[in-house]
Amino acid sequence: xNTPDLFAEPPSLPRSPDLERxxxxxxxxxxxxxxxxxxxxxxxxxxxxxxLFQELQALEALHPEMVTADxxxxxxxxxxxxxxxxVRHAVPMLSIRTETDTEDTGAxxxxxxxxxxxxxxxxxxxxxxxxxxxxxxxxxxxxxxxxVLVQAATRGDxxxxxxxxxxxxxxxxIPLTLLRSANAQVxxxxxxxxxxxxxxxxxxxxxxxxxxxxxxxxRADFEALNERQRVRIAQGVKGAKTFVNPxxxxxxxxxxxxxxxxxxxPLSFFAxxxxxxxxxxxxxxxxxxxxxxxxxxxxxxxxxxxxTAVVQGATGLVDFHQRMGQARDALPYxxxxxxxxxxxxxWQRQLGFVSREPRWAVAHKYPAQEQLTTVLAIxxxxxxxxxLTPVAKLAPVFVGGVTVTNATLHNEDEARRKDVRVGDTVxxxxxxxxxxxxxxxxxxxxxxxxxxxxxKDRPELSKDxxxxxxxxxxxxxxxxxxxxxxxxEADYRCTGGLFCSAQRKQAILHFAxxxxxxxxxxxxxxxxxxxxxxxxxxxxxxxxxGLGALASLARMADKSAQNIVEALEKSKHTxxxxxxxGLGIRHVGEATAKELAxxxxxxDNIMDASEEQLLQVxxxxxxxxxxxxxxxxxxxxxxxxxxxxxxxxxxxxxxxAPVTTQPLSGKTFVITGTLPTLSRDQAKDLIEAAGGKxxxxxSKKTSFVVAGxxxxxxxxxxxxxxxxxxxxxxxxxxxxDGT
Ligand code: IVH
Numbered sequence: 001x002n003t004p005d006l007f008a009e010p011p012s013l014p015r016s017p018d019l020e021r022x023x024x025x026x027x028x029x030x031x032x033x034x035x036x037x038x039x040x041x042x043x044x045x046x047x048x049x050x051x052l053f054q055e056l057q058a059l060e061a062l063h064p065e066m067v068t069a070d071x072x073x074x075x076x077x078x079x080x081x082x083x084x085x086x087v088r089h090a091v092p093m094l095s096i097r098t099e100t101d102t103e104d105t106g107a108x109x110x111x112x113x114x115x116x117x118x119x120x121x122x123x124x125x126x127x128x129x130x131x132x133x134x135x136x137x138x139x140x141x142x143x144x145x146x147x148v149l150v151q152a153a154t155r156g157d158x159x160x161x162x163x164x165x166x167x168x169x170x171x172x173x174i175p176l177t178l179l180r181s182a183n184a185q186v187x188x189x190x191x192x193x194x195x196x197x198x199x200x201x202x203x204x205x206x207x208x209x210x211x212x213x214x215x216x217x218x219r220a221d222f223e224a225l226n227e228r229q230r231v232r233i234a235q236g237v238k239g240a241k242t243f244v245n246p247x248x249x250x251x252x253x254x255x256x257x258x259x260x261x262x263x264x265x266p267l268s269f270f271a272x273x274x275x276x277x278x279x280x281x282x283x284x285x286x287x288x289x290x291x292x293x294x295x296x297x298x299x300x301x302x303x304x305x306x307x308t309a310v311v312q313g314a315t316g317l318v319d320f321h322q323r324m325g326q327a328r329d330a331l332p333y334x335x336x337x338x339x340x341x342x343x344x345x346x347w348q349r350q351l352g353f354v355s356r357e358p359r360w361a362v363a364h365k366y367p368a369q370e371q372l373t374t375v376l377a378i379x380x381x382x383x384x385x386x387x388l389t390p391v392a393k394l395a396p397v398f399v400g401g402v403t404v405t406n407a408t409l410h411n412e413d414e415a416r417r418k419d420v421r422v423g424d425t426v427x428x429x430x431x432x433x434x435x436x437x438x439x440x441x442x443x444x445x446x447x448x449x450x451x452x453x454x455x456k457d458r459p460e461l462s463k464d465x466x467x468x469x470x471x472x473x474x475x476x477x478x479x480x481x482x483x484x485x486x487x488x489e490a491d492y493r494c495t496g497g498l499f500c501s502a503q504r505k506q507a508i509l510h511f512a513x514x515x516x517x518x519x520x521x522x523x524x525x526x527x528x529x530x531x532x533x534x535x536x537x538x539x540x541x542x543x544x545x546g547l548g549a550l551a552s553l554a555r556m557a558d559k560s561a562q563n564i565v566e567a568l569e570k571s572k573h574t575x576x577x578x579x580x581x582g583l584g585i586r587h588v589g590e591a592t593a594k595e596l597a598x599x600x601x602x603x604d605n606i607m608d609a610s611e612e613q614l615l616q617v618x619x620x621x622x623x624x625x626x627x628x629x630x631x632x633x634x635x636x637x638x639x640x641x642x643x644x645x646x647x648x649x650x651x652x653x654x655x656x657a658p659v660t661t662q663p664l665s666g667k668t669f670v671i672t673g674t675l676p677t678l679s680r681d682q683a684k685d686l687i688e689a690a691g692g693k694x695x696x697x698x699s700k701k702t703s704f705v706v707a708g709x710x711x712x713x714x715x716x717x718x719x720x721x722x723x724x725x726x727x728x729x730x731x732x733x734x735x736x737d738g739t
Pocket of ligand 1: 095097132134135139214361
């Protein structure tokens, strides 16, 4: 944080540097403490807070006489909100050892440690573990006496937490009274790999039962809450604000002093363990394993995550970690890792604890999906259709498993809504394969009120220290042509067309891509070089490239030049659909290009078709028809087509397709998982050749889902919506007879 300067004492008071620094640190820590504990809106990482705290402690040790009563180091219990009563946990709420490796050595090392501690030899069977999700919310202890919820407490410092019973009672998923289900059957399905088949557990509700688990906010609830908050902000409701992530929103709701407001912030709960429980000798339950205990919790009415599994040995742990890593983004809530626990409770007791952590459990984290970084610049990129996209250039940061240096800001409105400015500290998020985005700007803590006489002397204190608000340039940053935003559109577009080298580069890359005419090896770097050196101005120039011109480019080996020449030669034999798609006509994607090719059979028929004739084609509406017409009405576009043909680009032409119904016409397919023999592209081509369509996501309109090995959320969605699921064999059959 670069804020301390804002908190410096007026320079007129002479003080030693240490004492000034102590005052600064106290002030800064107070600000951040308030943001963290009261507002639930931290804006520095915990590690940074700890660093400042330790710096203050060290200085106070040097100058004990200068320790003030209000120093954050003197606060008893440190971290409690004054308004909630404190609760001493009968059994402390511990934390667990965390591994963050990506190579699974942590899981293996854990298994080795456990086997050693239990004196298991090589011939002993693998240890059974319960593998759970590590939910990203806040830990909660729920106390039931004679089956009735009497108290809910946060973790606090592990020994003492806060009494948040009123707010927790608003969570529908938390039973207010335990369900009584003696002799419940633990179904074998719930215990996939290796748990004893059907276990019969019989337990009455114990006199005292503390359930430990995680309170969290589901992603959809978080989005909806933020949407409502945005409306409130727009309406000018005092104190309304949005939340940075589900975890912060959940923490805010739990510690909200007004239970009515807490109730408007939908929370959920997963149970994962126990605190104090009536002793067995006094009629408490007798569980042999952790899994049995979880099943008992389920039968008493608590949500237990369906992914929870009993797995065998290190390989079981590694496999679980990998599977959940893949499933992570499709889960309806955030997880930050998985947790492994030794299943046998007698072994857990034998293993015991090291300092404040159980030896029998370990958390295996995934790479964090959110990190702090700094905005170095906001660039504007020009796309193939001239669309201008603001892109934040970031100080490199490792997030979601990769180093991120760019985050899209989508368009001007979005950049302004987030109010991202150069020099800002921002939270960047990268989840799965999604393009990294900026979640929020983290503002420096506001300066303290400035006394008038001080602000006269120090005018910089009253100025906004941030860079100016982002505005979209009114001219294209690449070619200088006018950039315009049309009525009702979110985007600005460069009007330079193929005069603009950025658009030219994108047009060439689009034409050369795999699903268009495919020029293997013609990538972004090479196209940049060719366009920048003015070797290529139009698409046909590609086919006029000689070996000499290519080989003379910097960093181009003769062999690579030869390969490109061969790839260009090969690309000349294409199909009408690929060629049409490759031209990059606005609104003509791959599917539309295929429909057009099928309908008209020949390129000349398409170039000369009227809008009415174009409207006859499947899926072509007025916008698309007009766009095609406009494209071919421009002489320079026709010229490009003629020259490409003259260079030898050819495709088989046929008569217009007779209007027959093909076996799969009118049917939409979604492909998921790995099919035994066909690649996804092959399956797609076969389905389309038979008149069917292939879509990317499952909806009520999907006719069939074709699922292979390791099918994920799309298969779940199909089952949820009742969409029929086919395997490859069933698809092949359908391709042949259409039933
Ligand atoms: S077990 C003695 N299981 O992770 C073991 N913790 O340091 C106690 N957490 O803040 C914890 N999911 O709130 C356990 N399936 C899970 C968990 C889990 C999330 C949190 C817990 C605590 C931290 C552990």
